[in-house]
Amino acid sequence: xxxxxxxxxxxxxxxxxxxxxxxxxxxxxxxxxxxxxxxxxxxxxxxxxxxxxxxxxxxxxxxxxxxxxxxxxxxxxxxxxxxxxxxxxxxxxxxxxxxxxxxxxxxxxxxxxxxxxxxxxxxxxxxxxxxxxxxxxxxxxxxxxxxxxxxxxxxxxxxxxxxxxxxxxxxxxxxxxxxxxxxxxxxxxxxxxxxxxxxxxxxxxxxxxxxxxxxxxxxxxxxxxxxxxxxxxxxxxxxxxxxxxxxxxxxxxxxxxxxxxxxxxxxxxxxxxxxxxxxxxxxxxxxxxxxxxxxxxxxxxxxxxxxxxxxxxxxxxxxxxxxxxxxxxxxxxxxxxxxxxxxxxxxxxxxxxxxxxxxxxxxxxxxxxxxxxxxxxxxxxxxxxxxxxxxxxxxxxxxxxxxxxxxxxxxxxxxxxxxxxxxxxxxxxxxxxxxxxxxxxxxxxxxxxxxxxxxxxxxxxxxxxxxxxxxxxxxxxxxxxxxxxxxxxxxxxxxxxxxxxxxxxxxxxxxxxxxxxxxxxxxxxxxxxxxxxxxxxxxxxxxxxxxxxxxxxxxxxxxxxxxxxxxxxxxxxxxxxxxxxxxxxxxxxxxxxxxxxxxxxxxxxxxxxxxxxxxxxxxxxxxxxxxxxxxxxxxxxxxxxxxxxxxxxxxxxxxxxxxxxxxxxxxxxxxxxxxxxxxxxxxxxxxxxxxxxxxxxxxxxxxxxxxxxxxxxxxxxxxxxxxxxxxxxxxxxxxxxxxxxxxxxxxxxxxxxxxxxxxxxxxxxxxxxxxxxxxxxxxxxxxxxxxxxxxxxxxxxxxxxxxxxxxxxxxxxxxxxxxxxxxxxxxxxx
Amino acid sequence: xxxxxxxxxxxxxxxxxxxxxxxxxxxxxxxxxxxxxxxxxxxxxxxxxxxxxxxxxxxxxxxxxxxxxxxxxxxxxxxxxxxxxxxxxxxxxxxxxxxxxxxxxxxxxxxxxxxxxxxxxxxxxxxxxxxxxxxxx
Numbered sequence: 030x031x032x033x034x035x036x037x038x039x040x041x042x043x044x045x046x047x048x049x050x051x052x053x054x055x056x057x058x059x060x061x062x063x064x065x066x067x068x069x070x071x072x073x074x075x076x077x078x079x080x081x082x083x084x085x086x087x088x089x090x091x092x093x094x095x096x097x098x099x100x101x102x103x104x105x106x107x108x109x110x111x112x113x114x115x116x117x118x119x120x121x122x123x124x125x126x127x128x129x130x131x132x133x134x135x136x137x138x139x140x141x142x143x144x145x146x147x148x149x150x151x152x153x154x155x156x157x158x159x160x161x162x163x164x165x166x167x168x169x170x171x172x173x174x175x176x177x178x179x180x181x182x183x184x185x186x187x188x189x190x191x192x193x194x195x196x197x198x199x200x201x202x203x204x205x206x207x208x209x210x211x212x213x214x215x216x217x218x219x220x221x222x223x224x225x226x227x228x229x230x231x232x233x234x235x236x237x238x239x240x241x242x243x244x245x246x247x248x249x250x251x252x253x254x255x256x257x258x259x260x261x262x263x264x265x266x267x268x269x270x271x272x273x274x275x276x277x278x279x280x281x282x283x284x285x286x287x288x289x290x291x292x293x294x295x296x297x298x299x300x301x302x303x304x305x306x307x308x309x310x311x312x313x314x315x316x317x318x319x320x321x322x323x324x325x326x327x328x329x330x331x332x333x334x335x336x337x338x339x340x341x342x343x344x345x346x347x348x349x350x351x352x353x354x355x356x357x358x359x360x361x362x363x364x365x366x367x368x369x370x371x372x373x374x375x376x377x378x379x380x381x382x383x384x385x386x387x388x389x390x391x392x393x394x395x396x397x398x399x400x401x402x403x404x405x406x407x408x409x410x411x412x413x414x415x416x417x418x419x420x421x422x423x424x425x426x427x428x429x430x431x432x433x434x435x436x437x438x439x440x441x442x443x444x445x446x447x448x449x450x451x452x453x454x455x456x457x458x459x460x461x462x463x464x465x466x467x468x469x470x471x472x473x474x475x476x477x478x479x480x481x482x483x484x485x486x487x488x489x490x491x492x493x494x495x496x497x498x499x500x501x502x503x504x505x506x507x508x509x510x511x512x513x514x515x516x517x518x519x520x521x522x523x524x525x526x527x528x529x530x531x532x533x534x535x536x537x538x539x540x541x542x543x544x545x546x547x548x549x550x551x552x553x554x555x556x557x558x559x560x561x562x563x564x565x566x567x568x569x570x571x572x573x574x575x576x577x578x579x580x581x582x583x584x585x586x587x588x589x590x591x592x593x594x595x596x597x598x599x600x601x602x603x604x605x606x607x608x609x610x611x612x613x614x615x616x617x618x619x620x621x622x623x624x625x626x627x628x629x630x631x632x633x634x635x636x637x638x639x640x641x642x643x644x645x646x647x648x649x650x651x652x653x654x655x656x657x658x659x660x661x662x663x664x665x666x667x668x669x670x671x672x673x674x675x676x677x678x679x680x681x682x683x684x685x686x687x688x689x690x691x692x693x694x695x696x697x698x699x700x701x702x703x704x705x706x707x708x709x710x711x712x713x714x715x716x717x718x719x720x721x722x723x724x725x726x727x728x729x730x731x732x733x734x735x736x737x738x739x740x741x742x743x744x745x746x747x748x749x750x751x752x753x754x755x756x757x758x759x760x761x762x763x764x765x766x767x768x769x770x771x772x773x774x775x776x777x778x779x780x781x782x783x784x785x786x787x788x789x790x791x792x793x794x795x796x797x798x799x800x801x802x803x804x805x806x807x808x809x810x811x812x813x814x815x816x817x818x819x820x821x822x823x824x825x826x827x828x829x830x831x832x833x834x835x836x837x838x839x840x841x842x843x844x845x846x847x848x849x850x851x852x853x854x855x856x857x858x859x
Numbered sequence: 860x861x862x863x864x865x866x867x868x869x870x871x872x873x874x875x876x877x878x879x880x881x882x883x884x885x886x887x888x889x890x891x892x893x894x895x896x897x898x899x900x901x902x903x904x905x906x907x908x909x910x911x912x913x914x915x916x917x918x919x920x921x922x923x924x925x926x927x928x929x930x931x932x933x934x935x936x937x938x939x940x941x942x943x944x945x946x947x948x949x950x951x952x953x954x955x956x957x958x959x960x961x962x963x964x965x966x967x968x969x970x971x972x973x974x975x976x977x978x979x980x981x982x983x984x985x986x987x988x989x990x991x992x993x994x995x996x
Contacts, residue, residue, distance in 0.1 A: 473880070
């Protein structure tokens with residue numbers, strides 16, 4: 030049977046490309062592998078160019094397969110072919126075009142594909158630049174790609190599912206097989222559910238989702254390259270030489286992965302109502318951890334490159350960084366974090382495969398390290414206490430410890446699976462849960478590590494080979510005095526009382542000032558020499574900005590209503606519509622709400638007191654001036670759930686961050702509620718009558734607009750009259766009202782008129798013939814509570830320091846990459 | 860003893876220290892009964908919202924109160940002094956962090972698992988479609 034309207038050609042094409050990328054990776058691993066397992070000397074003897082060409086061809090075919098897969102998937106998304114499960118699940122017709130990219134990598138399959146694409150691209154670069162390292166690195170990369178491609182295969186061997194293909198049609202899903210509707214050849218036209226997809230999760234519908242995942246995955250892919258060099262170094266017994274070509278890749282990874290991680294933070298801060306840029310969420314943690322170990326690995330690679338000995342720790346850290354990326358992949362994609370994270374992927378049932386992926390490279394790396402470990406060159410003498418190398422080693426160990434701690438706390442759900450009461454080896458009697466106060470837990474452990482790291486960053490650059498401690502003190506004297514003074518000033522200015530925070534503030538300032546000093550005085554401010562200083566200064570600013578903005582984050586929206594000793598006053602301020610409320614140091618007013626597309630926007634005006642004197646007269650509008658307005662909104666999404674999104678006012682030295690924490694989101698008509706029992710009134714012109722004890726209704730005049738009589742019988746045929754009335758409220762405001770009444774033959778037409786700015790509705794029911802008394806029916810709304818919202822508002826001081834630091838750090842690391850590439854190019858020319 | 864050994868020892872010591880602190884900080888997954896016994900210790904309870912019991916949210920005080928049923932079927936009145944999470948009633952499972960008192964459970968944090976997050980295909984592409992179509996055909 031052929032189905033109507035399906036794009037099975039494209040499904041087949043996509044699957045073919047996936048198969049091509051799988052087969053290409055397999056062949057590349059094989060051809061490169063033959064040569065990779067020979068020693069470089071052997072290779073020189075027997076060059077076997079044919080094998081190398083075969084490897085290159087295979088890897089190029091693999092890359093072509095990856096590109097083709099992307100093309101086919103994009104075509105399906107772009108053209109809204111909803112018979113594809115992936116397209117139906119992740120996109121919808123009403124989505125703006127720019128989010129097509131976002132739906133591409135919203136799902137696991139797409140993000141695997143993104144990761145593979147970067148690997149393939151970096152692999153093509155390696156093919157051209159790696160020279161004698163080509164065989165080992167590309168063989169290993171092909172193996173990595175083989176595992177990744179297998180995640181997309183979507184084939185069944187018996188009951189075993191291998192991979193999940195993005196080209197599966199909905200009718201081919203196991204749960205739909207054999208259902209009656211799959212028997213209709215025109216099912217696509219017949220079932221309305223196929224006309225539109227589910228759409229992208231509203232949390233993900235912003236430009237961060239367009240730029241964050243590609244950056245992060247490029248970062249992950251960049252971590253792989255040093256790993257490839259380390260593996261090749263171990264296989265080919267080039268224990269120290271690998272560090273030189275791996276270094277620029279490492280710094281590239283540091284720059285890109287660091288940017289990607291902080292971009293995630295910026296996203297959370299700008300567009301999500303988590304109330305900050307970092308929440309120590311498992312998914313955030315697991316992308317930070319490989320960055321920490323990669324930084325450590327990079328520093329030790331420099332030692333190995335310089336001293337040509339003792340590569341053990343550098344090798345371990347490089348291998349470990351990649352394994353942590355795999356572990357992070359496993360954590361976020363296996364569904365194991367389900368109860369503990371807000372943004373893990375959906376479980377696709379690929380856990381076995383993910384574990385095989387992680388297991389293969391973990392066991393492989395460890396075996397390789399174990400077998401070659403004995404042969405690793407040992408340092409003949411121990412590093413001197415005052416040497417840069419020794420302290421770099423200490424710094425790297427500290428980074429490793431910091432990474433280990435974060436990993437351990439993040440892995441609590443995994444520990445439950447392993448040793449929990451229902452785990453494989455039940456050691457624990459109760460299920461462990463993540464720390465209740467994540468921020469306090471991680472801060473208390475990570476700040477001491479940060480203190481050590483920042484101190485080493487400050488002193489490290491000044492360390493020279495074989496120098497007395499006294500000489501070192503002389504060198505850092507300027508920086509320490511400057512930062513101590515500046516630090517004291519800032520602690521006083523910010524009234525920072527926590528000793529640990531104060532210490533970190535001074536030390537990270539020290540790291541910043543010392544590196545600036547080193548660059549300006551010792552390197553004479555040369556740009557090309559400034560990579561290290563710049564990256565260090567950037568990282569010091571990241572620490573400083575994170576510290577100040579978090580430690581001095583201030584909730585200004587306090588709700589002081591006392592409920593019970595168990596409930597501390599909380600951070601949600603109640604804003605009735607158009608009422609000015611004090612929220613120190615501002616006065617705020619909720620101006621109203623409006624709807625734009627899917628967004629329900631709440632306009633909040635912030636006022637400041639114009640003169641100090643005026644503040645004594647509480648809340649009078651004429652003493653207040655509008656400072657700014659913010660527009661936090663709620664994205665309405667019936668299918669995925671509504672999402673609150675913040676709005677932030679940026680100043681150079683602080684941000685005012687707000688979001689609506691509660692609002693009545695029902696449609697206006699529904700919100701206004703029902704009408705109470707009507708009240709009937711009879712009155713004559715000039716009479717007054719009380720309505721609901723609150724309003725005074727005055728009958729003004731009755732005007733006959735039009736009247737026509739039947740010429741034969743003389744009966745009234747058509748009548749068109751208007752009753753003018755005045756509604757007076759308690760405060761004296763009067764509203765003039767016109768109530769119409771029409772008669773057409775025997776048909777009476779009356780209109781219920783809602784009176785503006787009041788909860789009243791009136792209807793003119795006609796005139797009693799005898800005395801000219803009007804009959805009027807009045808209603809009042811049941812729900813008379815004024816509308817309100819709850820708002821949260823925070824001041825984040827000096828958060829821009831953090832973003833500035835992030836940029837500086839990335840630039841510094843990229844400068845280091847450029848410097849190394851430039852140097853190796855100029856060496857080649859000689 | 861070589862200096863590297865001293866450092867190795869120091870590293871191991873710090874690692875063990877950090878692990879112990881983590882274990883101390885970690886709360887436990889508990890039931891409402893266990894939370895009762897361990898009060899006022901902070902625990903994590905995975906539960907379901909009882910939609911038949913009254914659910915009340917007072918925006919003026921931002922106090923949310925509802926009844927939850929834990930995995931052993933034990934019911935508890937829960938108080939949460941934060942705005943009601945969006946789509947709270949639609950949640951499939953709620954993870955409550957907080958402590959028990961003699962009469963109720965005081966939640967400081969609620970994490971919801973919504974069916975929408977774990978794409979519920981049955982709801983949209985249902986058998987009902989397949990039941991209806993033959994009649995049309």
